Amino acid sequence: MKLAISGKGGVGKTTIASTLVRIFAEDHPRVFAIDADPDACLAQGVGIERQVAQEHRPVIELKEIIDAKNAGGGAFFTLNPDVDEILEEYCLKKDNINFLRMGGLKKGGEACYCKENSFLNSVVNSLLLDRNDVVILDMGAGIEHLSRGTARGVDAMLVVVEPSLNSVGTALQVKKMSEDLGINRVYFIGNKVRTEKEKEFLSSKLPQDLLLGIIPYDDEAVDTAMEDGVAISPQGIIYKTLKEIKKRLEEEVGNRDI
Numbered sequence: 001m002k003l004a005i006s007g008k009g010g011v012g013k014t015t016i017a018s019t020l021v022r023i024f025a026e027d028h029p030r031v032f033a034i035d036a037d038p039d040a041c042l043a044q045g046v047g048i049e050r051q052v053a054q055e056h057r058p059v060i061e062l063k064e065i066i067d068a069k070n071a072g073g074g075a076f077f078t079l080n081p082d083v084d085e086i087l088e089e090y091c092l093k094k095d096n097i098n099f100l101r102m103g104g105l106k107k108g109g110e111a112c113y114c115k116e117n118s119f120l121n122s123v124v125n126s127l128l129l130d131r132n133d134v135v136i137l138d139m140g141a142g143i144e145h146l147s148r149g150t151a152r153g154v155d156a157m158l159v160v161v162e163p164s165l166n167s168v169g170t171a172l173q174v175k176k177m178s179e180d181l182g183i184n185r186v187y188f189i190g191n192k193v194r195t196e197k198e199k200e201f202l203s204s205k206l207p208q209d210l211l212l213g214i215i216p217y218d219d220e221a222v223d224t225a226m227e228d229g230v231a232i233s234p235q236g237i238i239y240k241t242l243k244e245i246k247k248r249l250e251e252e253v254g255n256r257d258i
């Protein structure tokens, strides 16, 4: 199953993506966790120290190696089994979880991320997946990344929404743009919900059948964000709610498309 996690800035995309990665890794032999957001650090969410994750080779270096092997190569290219092997080597591994990151943040005024995104797009579409493999992409904030088409090959787009009109507005735009890209399954996950009123707000603004679940506001996430190499605990409410969401995803999306 290939999933992309999207939503407005700061809604909890990385927290949710990294926790889902760990939950899927409980019963899938291989999970690929991909930082498609240059600003995110997915690996940190599974307990890998930030510096270790950030010093790991970014995919753009791998792209350069592949380009050299292919004697150049255009903006778009396909991956073959040899490349899939190299790709494995480029992953930062923790047990059965494989991390790939796009690359560090560029300085102001430096070139765009087009090459990196084109490469990630090829990765998502060409990873030689076994039936039980899972790919989870943590996308950049907002809708801009959708215009680059990085997530085109995913089975479902999960849009994280917090209880505010702005967040709902972005989420509905993400849905529309995902559908334009040909991603037919777009679901919503409510996050940081503190009160019954906030829960009702999200339920009233989003299509009920597409709202996979609502994650309460939990101080554990706030504490985790202040510490390095600490992940959300399996005993906490965030992990437990996401376990239920994963079950629902398997029912709705299943392994049909891989």
Ligand SMILES: Nc1ncnc2c1ncn2[C@@H]1O[C@H](COP(=O)(O)OP(=O)(O)OP(=O)(O)O)[C@@H](O)[C@H]1O
Pocket: 007, 008, 009, 010, 011, 012, 013, 014, 015, 016, 037, 039, 040, 140, 141, 191, 192, 193, 215, 216, 217, 218, 219, 221, 222, 223, 224, 225, 238
């Ligand atoms: N359920 C929650 N309860 C409380 N705080 C949360 C919850 N989920 C996430 N957070 C906190 O919200 C902040 C933003 O979370 P996170 O980095 O996961 O969001 P993001 O959408 O990936 O952000 P960005 O758009 O900057 O990449 C973090 O401090 C995180 O700990």
